[in-house]
Amino acid sequence: MGESNGNTEPITIDAWFHYYISPEFLDGIRSVAAEFERIHPEYRIRITGHHFEDMPGAVASAASRGKHPAIAEYLYLSTREALDTRDRNGRPLFRSVEGALRGREEIRGQPVVLGDVLPSARDYFSYRGEVMAMPWMVSTPLMLVNRSLLDRAGVERVPRTWRELAEACAAVRASPGGPDHGVTWANYGWFFQHAVAIQGGLLADRDNGRQGRPEKVLLDSPEALAYARWWQSMHREGHYLYTGTKADSRSTPQAFSEAHAAFAEERVAFVWGSSVEAAQVVEAGRAQGFEVSTHPIPHNDAVPPHGHLIGGDALWLSDGLPDEVERGALAFLQFLDSPEVAARRHQSTGFSPVTRSAVSHLTRSGWFELNSHHRTAVELLDAHAPTPAARGALIQGFSGVHDIVTDAMHDVLLARAEPATRLREAAEQARSLLNERTPPGATVREMGRSTA
Template identity: 45%
Template sequence: MGDDGRIVVEVLLADHPFEGFLDPVRRRAAEFGAAHPDYEVRISTYRYWAETGREDFIRILDRGRVPALVDVFFTETQHARDAVAATGGPLFTPVQRAVGGRREILGEPVVLDDFVDSARRYYSYDGELVSMPFSVSTGLLYANMTMLRAAGITEVPQDWDGLEAACRAVVQTDGGPPHAIAWAVDGWFFQGAVCQQGGLLADHANGRSGRAQKVDLASEELLAWATWWQRLHKDGLYFHTGAAQDWAGTFEAFIEGRVAFLCNSSVMAQSVVSAGAQAGIEVVADGLPRNGAVPYSGDVLGGDSLFLAAGLPPEVEDGALAFLQYLLNPEGAAAWHKSSGFIPVTHGSHRLLEAEGWFADKPHHLEAPKQLDASDGTPAATGALVGELANMHADLVQAMRDVLEQGADPARRFAQATDAAQQRLDDYNRRTVERHKAHWLEAAQLTPRTSDRGPGTT
């Protein structure tokens, strides 16, 4: 209870390095409190992307006590599912289980069945929605159509071969840029490329049918992507800034006209299009190019979801669940899309935006939902659910830097990355099992066995 007697729902959100990023959520929290005078939603934040942000967040989980709602970056989904409460048992409870089939909570209509399919699949396990998709994104290809038309290209390429040919045409044009394409050296793009080709990063159906025990960072699909990338770089078509995860540097190269193509997050669609217009560039957003030699499976999503703490008092749990429905009702999800750039995560919000003419005026916002909707729904397309995914991304980044900067052989270098990632996953799984066993033993010691009871007891 708060000092004023209201029921307090504590919410921990991931803040982004953009001014006023969470202001819309804070407004929704205030509106919810006004509509439900018995409740107060209190928001605190953490910076996952800060220098020690991930370590700080893991420490929050490992303490075993969390606020009612916790915003979890997608790479930490398995860690959140494995987290143990200080009192024993899971730290979080599945949202769908807590809703329990209700159609409304505290008068707020339940939106669990309205999520776009790709988001619902990613955050579900055994058909049960574990956490609420909140901020969902995917990768997009941004094209400088002004530059492309000068090279005789009128449409954005759809596959790797077409993109490579367009890159060569652009740099060979009189007055063309020194390079043709840029994207950050980031593990997310590796995941996306493997997803597109129907490949798996982990066993047990990418960790979807059981705990992931084995990883493969040197699969046929991953090496196809890495060797194509290596060729673009060797031929001077790909622009490498020399830094890992240089999202800002690649963005600047595109806006300054030093490349004709940029692969970046769909969250940046409005920023890329607006900055391009200010620079006199016509920018078109399209789906990421695909390996045309294999069937397309889907593209991985990014972003984060909201987990519900286990063991809450019933009135607090209902308040948290009701706030989730309010936050992501059609108006709320549409407003979050407009302010943040993340996709409208429910069908209702998409319909609302469409009726308003939002997509007709800003067609670049349609590409991410369209790309995610094209998924075939397989575990490959859904993406990997695996422990230490963030560090696996780091292994991929370092391996690719060695390929680009030192000429390392991709097959050999990514086999080494697999060994490192496997050791890390083995350690993670062992620690997880040991932690769970410790809590099981503690619980067993606190529960009297039949043989320990006195005569005549049952």
């Protein structure tokens, strides 16, 4: 129980959170904030919502006026923007959460859970050896499988490599009444960066941007070319279904919806997606009368897998806060990832439980026995390789880089562009984004659009 301030007003902590579709997404966050306030009546959490694409510019604009929040949520793609954002005196706006906690086991009576965060999430939001922000909503890419189509085709084992996936697609297509294609996934930059990372490749120099701002985007690396050529061959052979919709900053929901629809309609046996969508896809299969299971995305046969990337968000702590405000903000960050709260958030949103204690809480309750499709993501996030490749890249204008590689692969698939040439052009385009800064008020959509 927190200490009260007698007759004084509660200390206000301004916290800015994302919403993805509508502001109603914030209702659950406000409910958790109210729960925290009941435990810690000396604090008031003032929640403000911003669309996730607008957050970096909104924070930069507020910081230039000295009106920034104590806590701000950033999408993982905007991590470099968070590191680069400055206050009105030109100093970094955010401080390391790990440094602020200074090894404490509790803060304002709230147990510290930072060290319990699943390693993939903890490492992604680390920079130069310190955890910069508190991971709280994380996901990872998955492959979802129509087990009924595999059984009909006599495919006994779910494919684990690119070669095995091609063979399984051929078997499914050749089976009686089989679909015209075997697999689909959205042409989206997340899958591209995952394919590079799982081969041990880097997407940017300077250790993937983790030892300083990168100067090159390595979209034409050997790992990137291996993936592009395999993907192109899967398309040419008819195994891969491309709907033709690029999952860029304008059309990502449509591209994912088209891929999921093809899977639900049994026009393919495999679909790649986010772990957040697993329950939705499993339910769609159940409605159509087939069983769905979740698995890691297949990897290059020639290279052992090097770990699985994350998606999702983290919460950043402003530097220079009054001591009691900082303590309250840190306590709130720990409360958000406490076992029961993190478990409830997973159950209501589909984002993975972010700490091992939350996973244990869900396991004891029998959650994973009834919802085994959620277990795969947890296992992948917990089985982490601590390398620059597996940690993922920190790139300025990452959303713009996603659009650039999506455009390039669209040409490789439909115009049969030569992968090495087209990805070399994409790498030069992406390099121009690296020196851009987040102007006050800019949105992620506006950043880097001139070259995308």
